[in-house]
Amino acid sequence: MKPRLALIAWLAVVWVTLWGELSAGNVLGGLAVALVVTWLLPLPVLDPGIRVHPVALVDFLLWFGRDLVVSTVRVVVWVVRPGVPPTQIVRVRLRTSSESMTVMIMVALSTVPGSLVVEAYPKERELDLHVLGRPGDVTEAVRADVAGLESRIVAAFGTRRDREELP
Numbered sequence: 479m480k481p482r483l484a485l486i487a488w489l490a491v492v493w494v495t496l497w498g499e500l501s502a503g504n505v506l507g508g509l510a511v512a513l514v515v516t517w518l519l520p521l522p523v524l525d526p527g528i529r530v531h532p533v534a535l536v537d538f539l540l541w542f543g544r545d546l547v548v549s550t551v552r553v554v555v556w557v558v559r560p561g562v563p564p565t566q567i568v569r570v571r572l573r574t575s576s577e578s579m580t581v582m583i584m585v586a587l588s589t590v591p592g593s594l595v596v597e598a599y600p601k602e603r604e605l606d607l608h609v610l611g612r613p614g615d616v617t618e619a620v621r622a623d624v625a626g627l628e629s630r631i632v633a634a635f636g637t638r639r640d641r642e643e644l645p
Contacts, residue, residue: 485521486512527578527637534633541630545590545623553591556611564613567596568620572603574632576640582631587624 486509493508494500556563572580577600584595587607597606609620632640 482516486516488512489515527576527640528582528635529637531634534630535635538630538634541626542586545627549591549593552611563611566609566612566616566620568607568609568617570605570607570621570624572605572628573625573644574628574636574640575603575643576632576636579628579632579636579640582635583624583628586627586631593620 489512490505490508493511494504497504497507572583574580574583580598580600580603584598584605587593587605588595592610592612594608595605596608599605605624607620607624609616612619629644632644
């Protein structure tokens with residue numbers, strides 16, 4: 479297995495930093511230790527399953543930015559209005575089986591004001607969401623919003639298999 483130059487350089491920098499003195503001996507010693515460590519203890523190649531698709535990324539960012547503004551206004555209206563704001567727990571089924579995509583969806587949902595992922599069920603591909611400030615039965619609207627978010631995230635960051643998985 480080939481040693482990674484960036485990792486070797488990083489380990490050598492850490493070595494020199496730990497010794498606290500920049501000298502030729504410390505740099506050479508750091509490089510030697512880094513080579514031995516990467517040769518004896520190779521790291522596995524990890525693929526996080528994330529690819530960036532620029533056009534879909536722009537679409538996602540525009541949609542997400544609009545959603546942030548609309549949700550913030552909705553929450554502010556309920557904060558200044560007297561009374562108790564409407565809340566619901568909605569169970570949403572995801573179509574993707576990718577852990578990376580699921581985590582990104584959960585982060586995006588929790589970032590938007592007025593929604594929070596309460597519980598995740600990875601085996602069932604389901605999320606329980608706490609939704610604030612949307613009156614009436616909003617179950618189907620929330621499910622449609624999450625499906626749109628999921629489609630945009632998978633289009634922007636998903637692998638070919640992730641994108642093929644969505645109908």
